Amino acid sequence: FSDDQVSVIFVLGGPGSGKGTQCAKLVQNHHFVHLSAGDLLRAEQAREGSQYGALIKKYITEGQIVPQEITVQLLKQAIESKYKQGKTRFLVDGFPRKMDQAITFEKVVAPSKFTLFFECPEKVMLGRLLERGKTSGRDDDNIESIKKRFKTFIDTSMPVVEHFEKQSKVVRVRCDEPVDAVYSHVETAIKDKI
Numbered sequence: 001f002s003d004d005q006v007s008v009i010f011v012l013g014g015p016g017s018g019k020g021t022q023c024a025k026l027v028q029n030h031h032f033v034h035l036s037a038g039d040l041l042r043a044e045q046a047r048e049g050s051q052y053g054a055l056i057k058k059y060i061t062e063g064q065i066v067p068q069e070i071t072v073q074l075l076k077q078a079i080e081s082k083y084k085q086g087k088t089r090f091l092v093d094g095f096p097r098k099m100d101q102a103i104t105f106e107k108v109v110a111p112s113k114f115t116l117f118f119e120c121p122e123k124v125m126l127g128r129l130l131e132r133g134k135t136s137g138r139d140d141d142n143i144e145s146i147k148k149r150f151k152t153f154i155d156t157s158m159p160v161v162e163h164f165e166k167q168s169k170v171v172r173v174r175c176d177e178p179v180d181a182v183y184s185h186v187e188t189a190i191k192d193k194i
């Protein structure tokens with residue numbers, strides 16, 4: 001896809017920073033299609049007959065990044081199928097979280113318009129994830145996995161944010177405030193860009 005066919009916004013931020021929550025609000029108000037890479041991977045893991053189920057579960061529990069071939073393919077298929085239904089505006093949530101994914105996606109799927117980046121203190125994210133872990137059933141909402149997710153985020157995913165920062169394509173929003181307050185910062189930050 002070229003950037004006049006589709007508009008892709010990457011949504012990044014640490015585990016529990018509120019990417020999914022804020023994307024849901026953007027969908028209500030701006031009719032984006034929300035594609036969470038993590039949700040696509042969890043669905044593929046649960047799909048009967050998937051050859052990648054066990055591998056995805058292992059990576060997610062370890063807080064590691066699933067090999068890019070799998071994730072890029074899932075996102076590409078999802079975008080192609082929504083595009084056929086006439087959708088052109090996408091929020092790609094929780095991706096790219098490793099440099100190789102960023103380069104491959106922009107080459108084989110579409111260039112990104114900008115990256116919406118949620119800044120959040122680790123303490124706040126930890127509190128949210130432990131609370132959610134009481135009911136989420138996610139394999140990675142436990143203290144051991146959460147620590148690994150934080151480390152991967154700093155070591156592997158922050159370089160992606162820095163890469164887009166060099167291209168002046170990052171919009172930063174603080175997210176250690178109530179959901180609606182964060183959302184109003186999001187609206188202000190992106191209103192001239194969408």
Ligand code: UP5
Nearest residue numbers: 015016017018019020021037038060065066094128178179
């Ligand atoms: N909450 C949200 N906002 C709040 C606020 N302002 N005030 C108070 N509470 C707030 O929110 C998390 C929790 O906090 C919720 O309970 C929410 O109500 C509350 P959420 O919106 O879900 O945050 P989000 O940033 O989406 O957190 P998530 O846990 O989804 O982040 P991760 O980035 O860790 O998870 P993701 O699903 O993206 O990835 C999971 C794993 O998949 C990765 O660790 C990795 O192993 C794998 N993965 C890949 O390998 N490749 C990829 O490309 C993507 C994922």
Ligand code: MG
Nearest residue numbers: 019020036038
């Ligand atoms: Mg999420």
